[in-house]
Amino acid sequence: MKYVILVYGNATTRQMWENMTEEQRLEGWKGHIAVREGLAASGELVLSEALADTSLTKRVTGTVVTDGPFAEVKEHLAGFYVVDCENIDRAIEHAGKLPESTFGLVEVRPVLDGM
Template identity: 55%
Template sequence: MKYVVLIYGNPDSRAAWEGMSDDQRAAGLAHYRRLNDELDASGERIVSERLAFPELAKRVSGGITTDGPFAEAKEFLAGFYLLDCDIEDRALEIAAKLPEASFGAVEVRPVMGLAGPEL
């Protein structure tokens, strides 16, 4: 079953990241590299990406393109993992390993696919 892990940021988490020393940021990125290596070795990671800040988003609607940000919320989608796990509990276990799970918000959702849910 495929699951998407949505990683959310907010102004506080953004400020915390920007306030880190170079060594602290390097350690944080190394954590993600180790997790990615672990998930690649197990075959569970399909893809993961960090997303640009909402200010760099563009929206196309009715043939008109406008600049972001668009949501009137403090939280923003900061990145994602697309996983292929045998059971939901494994996807939740992986999500809990993300630093944002301890100080931000991480959401796990089953991927429906075009044919509908794989339930």
């Protein structure tokens, strides 16, 4: 079954990231690299991408397009992994290895089949 692991960020984690040294940032990326490599090695990785800054976001409502970021949200989607795992517990196991899980900023959702 496919699951999407959603990785969020917020103003606090963004500030923490900006205040880190280059070495500290590299350590953060190493956490993601390890999860991605583990998923690839197990054959469970379908797709993984980091997303551009929310300032580049566009929201479409009917025929109206507005620029982001959108201040009414506390957290923004920073990236995602699509995984194909035996069950949700296995997807949660992978999600728990992500650095953002420490802050409660990772969500696991089943992907609907047939859509």
